[in-house]
Amino acid sequence: MIKASIVGGTGYTAGELLRILLHHPEVKIESVVSSSSAGKPVTDVHRDLYGETDLVFTDQIGNPDVVFLCLGHGMSRPFLDENRLPSSCRIIDLGNDFRNDPVYGDRTFVFGLCELNKNLIREAKFIANPGCFATSILLTLIPLASKKLLTDEIHVHAITGSTGAGKKPGETTHFSYRDNNISVYKAFRHQHLDEIRNTLASAGNDSLPQINFVPMRGDYTRGIFASVYTKWEGIMSETETIDFYKQFYAGSPFVFVSDEPVSLKEVVNTNKGLLHIEFHNGYIHITSIIDNLLKGASGQAVQNMNLMFGLDEATGLKLKGSAF
Incomplete structure (x- = not known):
């Protein structure tokens, strides 16, 4: 059994990790670390787990095989400086500390987008889990980047649920602001x-055009819907393009190209990413949907863990969404 510790155990991503790992057939939870809640039952915070676990928050990491860092952005580096982990312990960081600056002391973090870096992840000890918006957008673009086909300006509009802002309440996350409201930020x-x-450069498109990204706050709790388009006339036929995308993701247990338009509820509560491709007036238009807390965070982290420990990458992640 893989002994797993979760650090920063009271937040949304930690809660999702607990829901997955408690039912993962190859994992035993070693500790759920929270200095502010040490000694309290985990179910005091994560009420949906009532009756499923008697775990208690602690301020001790224990002796894990893998640590999931669910800390605020910028907090993983200080944590690693202040805490000694077993030399054999693998680390999966769900913050942004190592996504763009992967070398830290004697540790080098691999960017954990499984659909791009699967072989590197299998050999890695340290993983920088991708961001949620980045995941949804990269899934639309890395097939093209792998063939150096991103040559014209890229336009992205993407909307996320309130959980993307984290658990700590703020002016733009509380109910009175978010309900029946949409805003750009x-x-x-x-x-x-x-x-x-x-990531697009590392995928092969080393000369990149301008990326115009307009993120939006949605009036719902979870999920990302990304709309991405760029000029495509004369590059590849419509049929060839869609076939290329389907072939690119043929080995992924979670990413699929839908022939029909997609809607957000099709992926909420799952680790799936669904894409839909259309062509209009010389442009390729790709829509992408993911659950920001699962494929955009904790589900992808477990997918990375599975690869690192030689398991089937879908182990413990065959989650069922809700249509209504």
Whole structure:
């Protein structure tokens, strides 16, 4: 059994990890670390797990085989400086500390987008789990980047649920603001842009065009819907393009190209990513949907863990969504 510890155990991503790992056939939870809640039952915070676990928050990591860092952005580096982990312990960081700056001391973090870096992940000890917006957008673009086909400006509009902002309440996350409301934020300057550019370059498209990214806050709790388009006239036929995408993702247990338009509820509560491709007036238009807490965070982290420990990458992740 893989002994897993979750650090930063009270947040949304930690809660999703617990829901997955408690039912993972190859995992035993070693510890759920929270200095602020040490000594309290995990179910005091994660009420949906009542009756499923008697775990208690602790301030001790224990002796895990893998640590999931579910800390705030910028907090993973100080944590690793202040805490000694077993030399054999693998690390999966769900923050942004190592996505664009992967070398830290004697540790080198692999970018954990399984559909791009599967072989590297299998050999890695340290993983930088991708961001949620980055995951949804990269799934639309890495097939094209792998063939150096991104040559014209890329336009992205993407909307996310309130859980994407984390558990700590803020002015734009509380119910009174979010309900029946949509707003733009960090237009053209979102923090995931560097992550997207770096990954597309590593996928093969080393000369990148401008990426115009307009993120939006949605009036719902979870899920990302991304709309991505760029000029495509004369590059590849419509049939060839769709066949290429389907072949590119043929080996993925979670990413699929749908022949029909997609809607967000089709992926909520799952680790799936669904794409739909259309062509209009010389442009390719790709829509992408994921659950920001699963494929965009905790589900992808477990997928990375499965690969690192030689398991089938879908182990423990065959989750059923809800249509209504």
